[in-house]
Amino acid sequence: METFPEPHPGTGPAAEVTVYEVGPRDGLQAEETVVPTATKVELVHRLHAAGLRTVEVTSFVPPRWVPQLADAEEVLGAVAGLPDARLPVLVPNIRGLERALSAGAREVAVVVSATEAFARANLGTGREEAVVRAEAVLALAAEHGVAARGYVSMAFGDPWEGRVAPRQVVPLVERLWTAGCARVSLGDTIGVATPAHVRALLTVLAGSEERLALHGHDTYGQALANAAVALEAGVRELDASAGGLGGCPYARSATGNLATEDLLWMLHGQGVSTGVSLPDLAATSAWLAGRLGRPSPSRVVRALTGGSS
Template sequence: MNPRKLPTVVPAADLPSEITIYEVGARDGLQNESTVVPVEVKVEFLDRLADAGLTTLEATSFVHPKWVPQLADAEDLLRRLARRPGLDYPVLVPNDRGLDRALAAGVGHIAIFASATETFAKRNLNRTLDEQFAMFAPVVTRARAEGLRVRGYVSMCFGDPWEGAVAPDQVAAVGRRLVDMGCGQLSLGDTIGTGTPGHVDAVLDACVDGGVPVNQLAVHFHDTFGQALSNTLAALRKGVTTVDASAGGLGGCPYAESATGNLATEDLVWMLDGLGVAHGADLDALVATSTWMAERLGRPSPSRVVRALGG
């Protein structure tokens, strides 16, 4: 990389010294594509991301193919993927049948996908807010008994397109129930991208006050209104050390039409490099990977850093 295209490093005392990037590009990034990406491309994408130094790579989803046809090849993908020692390849699991498939595939880490709001729970899960916990409880219990780690996604934490504002205490209550159920980590999602830094502070404070330690919290920001990086910085200042991101800014949410792309991994890495926060990823390799994937998708990457450095 041209040394003139490196951020000046100015460390901040109020930030973690190191964070984990939870890469979601291969799952959350590709599930929203209008066409199905060939499994060979997905496998190479994951391999390239691993080569770039990322250690947590959400690989796919065991959601029914009727609902997410772009990830119908989950079993085939995991058979073909050379899962590397020391790397983590979580998969999304919606129910008992999905857990059966994950266990058969030899997965060691799963995620469930809950909602902070009544309307989204009904639209996404066909359950009420309370009923979703009854659906997840046996999945989490059995997964833990099988020795799997379990992550809980909470969507609509910063606003819902049908209900509007979502109270931080409501997010905290949902998150606490998932932790009590056995989820080792909560990823708080700004599914429609309406959050701002003060709002992030309020939601994180509510979760911690509600009994979920900050070291069990992760953040998952969408960049609909250009707030993903500023919101991430606010979360880091609160002590969060796991940040979800998607290579090249791929993704959205198939169940929320106003949701645009995820925080781009490259944009996150540029900011972290400038702040002196360690993350383990190689920016050159990430840019090359996202440029490669953009060519296969037939459109430029939405990541500002990929556009600046990949040309």
């Protein structure tokens, strides 16, 4: 059986794509049990060794909100010396940013919501208040010379409010850019987006694709197709989680993220350069699946590891 996709150079829409790995943060935050700090640190080291150079390592949220990430300082401190690596961390507010700065963070990410209901459930405040809070965080990050990225959660659909129209998302993206985010990731938080919906949102944001990313969940099996549409539209940074880990502790209908291995199989088959070793990454996800005591949901991981993960 083939262990690598057969590339067809020249048929892919891009020569190089950044895979923004979110497993250590967005993946492990959804676990029912707390993963040991040493396992998290080893995971980040393994992801880096496989070639992933952008790894969102943790979140500086209050431990009472997400106890799975209460060891944020320890994890970041243990991996901060990795060479040639972007190691962003999520910060929910000024206090989170201060903790991150004290721990040595050089890149942070902020989150706003396209819907009022999710803002109140996830961010503990109204949608507008959440944006104002993010703007304050971004201003302070800029003062410290720290790079920043933004997420717009529920950019396609919300479990309480239903379908989200592109016109509801665009002003939030623009405000995050204005506030200092180099790139804004469009979050399909509960995995309800379809290629047509992704295309519609990217159409109204046309001309700014280099400043966008896509963050997909695979609830309805559409995440990889949605990533392909984003790639064709000119988006050059795609979020994914090793082994398909993840969910959202505040949106129970959310399932795992797009698996990094599944994304890589598609990208490599199109001749797109990522710098990541797919076999090494699949082995890492199989290793983590063993630590978590369940098989990896990624089809590519199961295929490359003989289903033993």
